[in-house]
Amino acid sequence: MKILQYASLATGILLSTAGIVRAEDPARIAIATWRGCEEACKGFQDYLSDSGHPVVFTVLDAAQDKSRLPGVLEQARADKAQLILTWGTNVTIGIGGTLATQGGEGLNGDIPQLFMIVADPVGSGIVQSLDQTGRPNITGTYNRMPETVTLKAIRNYMPTVKHIGLMFNADEKNSTIKRDEIAGLAAGQGLEFTAVEIGLGADGKPLPENIEPAMAALKAAGVEFVYVGSSSFLQSQSAALAKAAAAHGMPVLSPYESLVRDNAALISVAARYYDVGRLAGELAEKILFEGAAPGDLPVARMQDFAVTINMSVAKQIGVYPPITLMQVAEVVE
Structure with a gap:
């Protein structure tokens, strides 16, 4: 310690x-x-x-x-x-x-x-x-902002979205709670939802090398936009998340602004x-x-939430934000 x-x-x-x-x-x-x-x-x-x-x-x-x-x-x-x-x-x-x-x-x-x-x-x-x-x-x-705002942010970025996905870490209770909450909200809004667990190692903890297979599984399921949910593990593994998202051309929304600044996520809506x-x-x-x-x-x-968009990630995966969202977001490269 x-x-x-x-x-x-x-x-x-x-x-x-x-x-x-x-x-x-x-x-x-x-x-x-x-x-x-x-x-x-x-x-x-x-x-x-x-x-x-x-x-x-x-x-x-x-x-x-x-x-x-x-x-x-x-x-x-x-x-x-x-x-x-x-x-x-x-x-x-x-x-x-x-x-x-x-x-x-x-x-x-x-x-x-x-x-x-x-x-x-x-x-x-x-x-x-x-x-x-x-x-x-x-x-x-x-x-945390209400997860209804999360779904609204995804739809504002990609109005045609029909299928969202989430990677979760079963070792973190908050991660599974968010999985279930998003599943219920997505169903209520007529969105398809797929959740994929990040594989655990022999010690019962998630492995960084299992992030890419989880992202691949989301892509194969037809997911169009990925939400990080709540996971300290994913937050600490920005390099692995960035590599996986880029490899599969997946736009990622994160509740952690740091992931956007680390080029691991496309957009965040979060309190500082x-x-x-x-x-x-x-x-x-x-x-x-x-x-x-x-x-x-x-x-x-918290009452104030900031929208941050990484344009380098947007260019890399070819998924660009609408002008209306750019007008209220902080843009980073």
Whole structure:
């Protein structure tokens, strides 16, 4: 487990659910990550540092290994963290459990916990609803646009589309949740839908070399536009995804802007991860410095989403965006 600890040098008065803490005693926050400290993690830290609060951040990285999560929680306790920020569905459930398992052995049921970059916190059983979490010590952020917007974006880009596809990773609960959600929405809109699982290795984890066969299977099924869905694995394998999409001439829509900038996807409609982190910082500020109870705070929702189109990818696969979409999108090469 990789650990990085540093402090914000800002000064101020710290209020917590345990009472008033002296100004010279900074708030201790453990940031539990899945694949290192990326833009959302940095946005969270920047918000609290920019707000002038004394904070010590400790980044505890699970390195995409769920077996490390109990150790992450143990380390947070050892560090006497006053708040735990969890990145992603796997980390959030591994640290705090679900509604059904909350209070179980080895899970966090007492330290205030915030989640971010969770594709479907209600569907995955983390919270009861976005308005009332049903978890006394847990709330978080919701950064995903409605999947109806996903389908609308695909149709805006390719008005003639009749068949969409998705690759999913069975090792990530959020990935299978999105598979089922898109399947239902596509059926309701008269679209054909094909989902292909990315093959797993002997250790039960997906293999990068299985991305190309999955893309080939989608192409063979007649899929015209591919949606990434929700998958930290695919997000981390941009090179393999880019190669597969190019090889089969498949347009890909991603909820991760980074995949468009890495030439792995054609278009993204997404909230900026850095801004998601800052939104989580606002919640942390309310809990640590204003005395709010996590369970009394609704899940904070992102309101702004950006469209990004990679014209180099468009030229490579020969699928160009309509002028109307170009007028509202950021274009990258």
